[in-house]
Amino acid sequence: TIYVITPTYARLVQKAELTRLAQTFLHVPQLQWIIVEDSPHKTPLVTAFLASSGLAYTHLHTPTPRDRKLQEGDPSWLKPRGAEQRNEGLRWLREDRRGQTGAETQLGVVYFADDDNTYSLQLFDEMRDTQRVSVWPVGLVGGMRYERPVVEGGKVVRFHTGWRPSRPFPLDMAGFAVSLKLVIVNQDACFDGDAPMGFLESSFLQGLVTMDELEPKADNCTKVLVWHTRTEKPKMKREEALQKQGLGSDTTVEV
Amino acid sequence: TIYVITPTYARLVQKAELTRLAQTFLHVPQLQWIIVEDSPHKTPLVTAFLASSGLAYTHLHTPTPRDRKLQEGDPSWLKPRGAEQRNEGLRWLREDRRGQTGAETQLGVVYFADDDNTYSLQLFDEMRDTQRVSVWPVGLVGGMRYERPVVEGGKVVRFHTGWRPSRPFPLDMAGFAVSLKLVIVNQDACFDGDAPMGFLESSFLQGLVTMDELEPKADNCTKVLVWHTRTEKPKMKREEALQKQGLGSDTTVEV
Ligand SMILES: O=c1ccn([C@@H]2O[C@H](COP(=O)(O)OP(=O)(O)O)[C@@H](O)[C@H]2O)c(=O)[nH]1
Ligand SMILES: O=c1ccn([C@@H]2O[C@H](COP(=O)(O)OP(=O)(O)O)[C@@H](O)[C@H]2O)c(=O)[nH]1
Ligand SMILES: [Mn+2]
Ligand SMILES: [Mn+2]
Numbered sequence: 001t002i003y004v005i006t007p008t009y010a011r012l013v014q015k016a017e018l019t020r021l022a023q024t025f026l027h028v029p030q031l032q033w034i035i036v037e038d039s040p041h042k043t044p045l046v047t048a049f050l051a052s053s054g055l056a057y058t059h060l061h062t063p064t065p066r067d068r069k070l071q072e073g074d075p076s077w078l079k080p081r082g083a084e085q086r087n088e089g090l091r092w093l094r095e096d097r098r099g100q101t102g103a104e105t106q107l108g109v110v111y112f113a114d115d116d117n118t119y120s121l122q123l124f125d126e127m128r129d130t131q132r133v134s135v136w137p138v139g140l141v142g143g144m145r146y147e148r149p150v151v152e153g154g155k156v157v158r159f160h161t162g163w164r165p166s167r168p169f170p171l172d173m174a175g176f177a178v179s180l181k182l183v184i185v186n187q188d189a190c191f192d193g194d195a196p197m198g199f200l201e202s203s204f205l206q207g208l209v210t211m212d213e214l215e216p217k218a219d220n221c222t223k224v225l226v227w228h229t230r231t232e233k234p235k236m237k238r239e240e241a242l243q244k245q246g247l248g249s250d251t252t253v254e255v
Numbered sequence: 256t257i258y259v260i261t262p263t264y265a266r267l268v269q270k271a272e273l274t275r276l277a278q279t280f281l282h283v284p285q286l287q288w289i290i291v292e293d294s295p296h297k298t299p300l301v302t303a304f305l306a307s308s309g310l311a312y313t314h315l316h317t318p319t320p321r322d323r324k325l326q327e328g329d330p331s332w333l334k335p336r337g338a339e340q341r342n343e344g345l346r347w348l349r350e351d352r353r354g355q356t357g358a359e360t361q362l363g364v365v366y367f368a369d370d371d372n373t374y375s376l377q378l379f380d381e382m383r384d385t386q387r388v389s390v391w392p393v394g395l396v397g398g399m400r401y402e403r404p405v406v407e408g409g410k411v412v413r414f415h416t417g418w419r420p421s422r423p424f425p426l427d428m429a430g431f432a433v434s435l436k437l438v439i440v441n442q443d444a445c446f447d448g449d450a451p452m453g454f455l456e457s458s459f460l461q462g463l464v465t466m467d468e469l470e471p472k473a474d475n476c477t478k479v480l481v482w483h484t485r486t487e488k489p490k491m492k493r494e495e496a497l498q499k500q501g502l503g504s505d506t507t508v509e510v
């Protein structure tokens with residue numbers, strides 16, 4: 001089983017993003033979607049969406065503490081986004097397996113899929129046989145056409161990135177998967193929401209694996225199978241003008 | 256069959272957009288994708304992508320004339336986008352059926368799907384039995400939460416839109432489908448690339464249908480099943496800096 005952990009938060013494009021993500025996952029056999037809302041409660045929109053999605057899912061929630069939350073107007077890179085939610089997903093996975101015995105309860109792969117990226121179906125085939133940590137290129141990330149591990153003789157020897165290649169693991173969240181076993185054995189591995197910019201992935205991977213042990217996928221990291229797309233925030237100028245006249249869109253219509 | 260006509264053009268996010276669009280269409284039975292590149296030739300990227308997509312498709316191309324093409328820095332609303340490409344799709348549909356007889360050659364529905372929008376699967380169920388022209392709401396468009404036809408007694412009586420509701424058909428491209436028969440019978444109906452801003456859809460629909468004849472779908476136009484999402488243009492600052500040092504991403508790696 002591939003356990004996909006997705007942080008998500010309420011905004012105008014949320015349902016659209018979840019819609020196309022669910023359509024991707026519906027093509028993938030043996031996938032469980034662990035969706036974690038950045039919210040003090042489960043929202044009706046996500047609850048209803050998941051119930052009619054046709055996917056196997058687990059619906060969690062945890063709010064990002066106020067001081068760690070990006071505020072309106074902050075540049076998006078200022079604070080890590082989704083760290084607490086990914087940790088909540090990890091907590092649930094470990095908890096769910098606690099007390100279960102037998103090797104098969106540790107079989108599986110964990111992948112962190114943000115709700116706005118674009119995932120090819122081939123990506124899931126590539127990650128399925130991850131032994132410890134598998135890695136591959138990510139398109140359109142970090143101000144680059146792609147970032148990727150550089151592979152020589154079947155091993156990752158360095159990283160192609162536009163920024164601080166000396167970071168322990170200069171990988172985007174979308175660029176690796178971890179075996180469930182490794183997650184369970186390393187009970188304390190988690191994302192450090194206070195990590196400096198660009199070090200969030202490293203804070204999790206550092207205790208789990210060494211560069212030498214990384215398993216390169218996607219043809220020795222030569223194929224881009226996932227893209228760090230971002231969706232524009234829709235402008236609501238006309239809506240606001242109409243609302244002032246009492247002619248705004250019906251707020252009971254879910255968008 | 257639902258014939259989906261999609262204009263598309265080369266840019267950094269193109270393959271990502273086509274990837275998620277294809278994943279949507281793979282869920283829809285009896286769909287043929289008519290993809291029309293805004294290009295003087297078929298590109299290798301789109302050609303290879305379609306060949307491995309698993310979809311039934313027709314690959315066309317036609318370049319937008321220079322004077323009609325949006326230039327770098329132009330606001331996106333300045334000129335209509337994709338008009339020539341949609342017309343090329345219509346031309347092919349009519350040509351393909353020329354000389355064929357029998358009512359079944361005119362069976363089908365034509366939908367214009369931009370490559371960056373988000374489509375629910377239910378949308379395709381709704382449009383499948385279009386008699387002439389069916390309509391429904393579009394989310395996140397025109398500076399509004401949604402635009403939609405307003406339905407009273409089963410008929411469209413006006414339009415909820417933030418701008419010039421008096422246009423003949425103040426509908427977004429994603430908000431209607433047309434029966435193939437109507438397209439074939441009205442041989443000259445096409446999109447007017449010189450139409451003033453906001454009148455492109457009207458230029459096509461005007462000759463085909465009256466407001467009175469519109470068929471409201473999606474629960475009398477109360478459900479949003481398609482979203483006018485837009486994808487951010489990725490920044491390439493680090494890529495450009497590295498390129499100057501001869502350390503840019505490998506240009507033979509397709510993104
Ligand atoms: O306040 C926030 C902002 C983002 N996210 C989620 O965290 C992930 C990464 O956020 P985003 O895509 O905005 O980051 P970027 O694209 O800038 O890396 C996504 O799944 C978001 O839905 C979240 O849970 N709370
Ligand atoms: O020069 C261009 C710009 C856009 N398009 C296509 O035309 C459609 C509408 O363009 P876009 O989504 O940029 O328009 P908007 O979202 O601003 O309405 C999309 O399928 C694009 O791929 C095109 O063929 N050539
Ligand atoms: Mn993102
Ligand atoms: Mn668009």
